[in-house]
Amino acid sequence: MSISVPEITLLDGLTVPVIGLGTYKLKGNDGVESIKTAIDDVGYRLLDSAYNYENEGTLGEAVRRSSVTREELRITSKLPGRFQEYDKAITTIQESLYRANLDYYDLYLIHWPNPITDRYVEAWHAMIEAKKRGYIRSIGVCNFLPVHLDRLESETGVKPSINQIELHPYFNQAEQREYHERNGIRTQSWSPLARANDILHDETIQQIAQHHSKTNSQIILRWHYQLGAIAIPKSASPERQHENISIFDFSLDQTEMNQISGLTRVDGRLNNQDPATYEEF
Ligand SMILES: NC(=O)C1=CN([C@@H]2O[C@H](COP(=O)(O)OP(=O)(O)OC[C@H]3O[C@@H](n4cnc5c(N)ncnc54)[C@H](OP(=O)(O)O)[C@@H]3O)[C@@H](O)[C@H]2O)C=CC1
Numbered sequence: 410m411s412i413s414v415p416e417i418t419l420l421d422g423l424t425v426p427v428i429g430l431g432t433y434k435l436k437g438n439d440g441v442e443s444i445k446t447a448i449d450d451v452g453y454r455l456l457d458s459a460y461n462y463e464n465e466g467t468l469g470e471a472v473r474r475s476s477v478t479r480e481e482l483r484i485t486s487k488l489p490g491r492f493q494e495y496d497k498a499i500t501t502i503q504e505s506l507y508r509a510n511l512d513y514y515d516l517y518l519i520h521w522p523n524p525i526t527d528r529y530v531e532a533w534h535a536m537i538e539a540k541k542r543g544y545i546r547s548i549g550v551c552n553f554l555p556v557h558l559d560r561l562e563s564e565t566g567v568k569p570s571i572n573q574i575e576l577h578p579y580f581n582q583a584e585q586r587e588y589h590e591r592n593g594i595r596t597q598s599w600s601p602l603a604r605a606n607d608i609l610h611d612e613t614i615q616q617i618a619q620h621h622s623k624t625n626s627q628i629i630l631r632w633h634y635q636l637g638a639i640a641i642p643k644s645a646s647p648e649r650q651h652e653n654i655s656i657f658d659f660s661l662d663q664t665e666m667n668q669i670s671g672l673t674r675v676d677g678r679l680n681n682q683d684p685a686t687y688e689e690f
């Protein structure tokens with residue numbers, strides 16, 4: 410049974426579903442099957458990939474085999490740190506398109522700011538040019554702190570439509586989200602289920618889940634939705650894909666939202682990847 414997902418509008422006018430499919434580690438024939446099922450049978454329309462996941466080809470193949478039109482889908486990829494120089498960034502975006510065999514990406518994001526290398530503004534100029542050339546409909550970033558976002562705007566005059574950040578109940582990113590809201594930038598949540606480890610046994614979440622007759626994953630993903638964040642849970646399994654997207658027939662009250670947000674921890678990041686110092690190439 411396919412689920413119909415509500416949409417929101419980004420600051421540049423692109424509409425996107427409020428929940429999508431993460432695809433990290435979905436590759437090859439199995440990856441194509443999982444992604445095709447997510448589109449055709451479950452109802453996912455927003456699909457997240459990256460040059461560095463080496464699965465843009467898998468995603469493109471799933472899109473071609475699916476019965477949904479290209480216009481209905483929102484396909485994302487990301488620019489790796491090693492290609493942030495202007496010319497390399499343009500060529501990499503072209504390569505991303507060739508790999509997926511697509512004419513355009515709906516969203517393309519700078520994957521990490523890499524502030525020590527300090528080429529992210531140069532990369533942003535290339536993203537602006539790629540959008541002008543029609544390679545990309547909407548440009549955004551991942552893992553940018555307010556200081557990095559401020560520089561993009563002051564040095565280019567163009568704000569990203571989306572900032573995809575680590576966000577889950579153990580790392581609720583309250584200040585970063587508040588900055589996004591003030592600036593019209595949409596928050597997208599990576600590892601929204603905190604990679605489905607301890608969090609699926611969390612007692613607070615379990616109690617809320619029992620109260621609503623839902624699973625822990627559904628409670629967590631509903632929490633993202635009510636925060637105004639676009640979660641992109643990854644699952645290879647059609648059953649879990651369906652579970653994760655079935656969050657539109659109940660709601661959490663403010664006490665429950667606060668209880669879940671209250672689970673955040675100072676050291677809540679999954680892999681200690683602090684964008685102020687972490688660099689990924
Ligand atoms: N921009 C960035 O820097 C980053 C972006 N990302 C993006 O975010 C996406 C999501 O993050 P990811 O790190 O994959 O982690 P998630 O929080 O989405 O968790 C994925 C894991 O949870 C399992 N899972 C999914 N749904 C359920 C469920 N209902 N019950 C039990 N287990 C479940 C999956 O297993 P199974 O497949 O077997 O169901 C998988 O092992 C990535 O796939 C990627 O697209 C991720 C990290 C960084």
Ligand SMILES: O=C(O)C(=O)[C@@H](O)[C@H](O)C(=O)CO
Pocket residue numbers: 433459520680682689
């Ligand atoms: O998966 C991604 O998009 C990443 O940026 C990775 O760094 C991810 O966070 C990871 O797998 C780290 O081990």
